[in-house]
Each structure stands twice: as structure tokens, then as C-alpha cells.
Amino acid sequence: MTPTEIIFMLAGTCTVMFFGVKLLGLVMMLAPKLCYPLPVSFFTSLGKWAVVTGGSDGIGRAYAQELSKHGMNVIIISRNQEKLDRAARNIELSTGTQVKVITADFTKDDMYGHIMKSLEDLDIGILVNNVGILPSHVPCRLLETADLEKKIYDVINCNVKAMVKMCRIVLPGMQERGRGVILNVSSGIAKIPCPMYTLYAASKVFVERFSKGLQAEYKSKGIIIQWLHSGFQHQ
Known part of the structure; x- marks a missing residue:
């Protein structure tokens, strides 16, 4: 050869x-x-409870349902009491696990004390930060967004601040116990610049970068922090 x-x-x-x-x-x-x-036993070994924001429908409800199937009790948080109650009943009937609901509008600033008190002393093993809103379902330029000042405030509060605040509430307990999973729901739209959805896309980029940094900070504490690039969802 x-x-x-x-x-x-x-x-x-x-x-x-x-x-x-x-x-x-x-x-x-x-x-x-x-x-x-x-x-x-992987999920139940993390803790007795899972918390899902935006858990009354869509991706959040699907996560709540699946975690319940794996034996975890679930707390779902959203702003619509009727949807929360309906989702809780369906999950409890289909899985036999306990479901609690917390009514909270994540576009507001004054409900985190209530959430913290409701979660106090619970063995929370999983947090799914799913809640999020679009400034407009119809694609448009930033300055053409209806009620722009309010939409800026709402999107930052719901898509950015809510995730950080929920991590702030749940992470200390996970660190103390040396176990836990946090899943932050981003979007495929965060992977490239997205004109006409600029504000929403930018908020989802924050989710990814925040998650990567937080994982580097707390990986050694036995905590897994991930982010999900989801497809389109209506909330």
C-alpha cells in the first residue's frame, strides 16, 4: 500500500x-x-414540591401535569383563579397528587411577599419559571406598540423580573438542602435578532444569559439550572 x-x-x-x-x-x-x-425516584428525591409559574395552561400546565405524574406535589401560580382551579382539579384527578394554587399577576410588583409566605417551609425540589407575555400578538415596530409605556413595564416585570424574584425566593432553600432543579423557559426567538418582536426577544435573551450565569454560580451546590428554548405559545 x-x-x-x-x-x-x-x-x-x-x-x-x-x-x-x-x-x-x-x-x-x-x-x-x-x-x-x-x-x-429522581424527581421526588429533589423534594416533595414543584413550583410552576404560568401553570394554569400551555407549557406551564404541561410541566405541572408531568411532574405530578412523577409523584411530586405541585404549586401552580398564575393570575386567573378560574383557570388555576380547573387545572388543579384536573391534575389531582389524573395523578392523585396534591396541587396548590397561588393567584398572582406577575406584571405587578406587590405580590412577592404573598408568594414567599405561601412557599415558606415547603421542601421545593423543582422550580419552573414559565410565565411570560408578549407586548403584542401582532408583529409591529417598537414605537407602534399600543400602550407602549405599560407594555414595557409589563414585559420586563413578567418576563425578566418574575424569573429573578422566583429564583430569589426558592434558591436559598435549595442551597441549604444541597439539591434542586430550576428550569427557566426562554424561547427560540432569543437565538437571533427578531425585528417586530424586539422587546419580547430581548427579554428571552436575558432568561438564557441569567440561567447560564446562575448555573455556573450554583452548580457546586448540587443545584441544576437549565433553560428551555420553546417554540411559539399563546398565553
Whole structure:
């Protein structure tokens, strides 16, 4: 075998191995339950309770339902009492776990004391920061947003401040117990500049950067902090 043939053979082998690893990674990503199985007791080992903001419908409700299926009691927080009560009844009937509700409008500033008191002394293992709003469902330039001053205030309060404040409330207990998971729901729209949804997209970029920094700070404490780039959802 000539040196040229050897070089081509090695190059071909490396190419096959490279794409083989890529293919394996893709398979593992598409079948996480098969490739990364969790112990049955994983969720309940983190704590007795999970807290989900924006948990009355959509992605938040789906998380609350799934965590309940894994044996966790759930606290769902949102601003609509009727939706909260309906979601709580359905989850309790289908899973047999306990569901508490907290009514709170995250566009406001005056309800965190109430939330903190309601969560006091609970063994919270998981926090899902899902709540979020769009300034306008119809794409538009920033200055064309109806009631812009209020929308700026509401989006920052709901999409940014709420996540930070909920981490502030729940994280000390997780740190003390040396365990816990925080999942912050961002959006795929945060991955690229998004004209016509500029304010919303920027708020979701904050979610990702905040989550990455917080994970670096608290990973050594036994706390997992992740962020999710979700697709479109109506809230």
C-alpha cells in the first residue's frame, strides 16, 4: 500500500468516525428517555414540591401535569383563579397528587411577599419559571406598540423580573438542602435578532444569559439550572 493510499484510508476512516459520532449524538438527542434514563425516584428525591409559574395552561400546565405524574406535589401560580382551579382539579384527578394554587399577576410588583409566605417551609425540589407575555400578538415596530409605556413595564416585570424574584425566593432553600432543579423557559426567538418582536426577544435573551450565569454560580451546590428554548405559545 502506497503512502497516498494510506493517507486516503486514514482520512476516510476519520470522516466515517466523525459522522458516526454525530449520528450517535443525534440518536441520543431524539431518544433521551432511552439513552439517558432517569431513576424512578429522581424527581421526588429533589423534594416533595414543584413550583410552576404560568401553570394554569400551555407549557406551564404541561410541566405541572408531568411532574405530578412523577409523584411530586405541585404549586401552580398564575393570575386567573378560574383557570388555576380547573387545572388543579384536573391534575389531582389524573395523578392523585396534591396541587396548590397561588393567584398572582406577575406584571405587578406587590405580590412577592404573598408568594414567599405561601412557599415558606415547603421542601421545593423543582422550580419552573414559565410565565411570560408578549407586548403584542401582532408583529409591529417598537414605537407602534399600543400602550407602549405599560407594555414595557409589563414585559420586563413578567418576563425578566418574575424569573429573578422566583429564583430569589426558592434558591436559598435549595442551597441549604444541597439539591434542586430550576428550569427557566426562554424561547427560540432569543437565538437571533427578531425585528417586530424586539422587546419580547430581548427579554428571552436575558432568561438564557441569567440561567447560564446562575448555573455556573450554583452548580457546586448540587443545584441544576437549565433553560428551555420553546417554540411559539399563546398565553
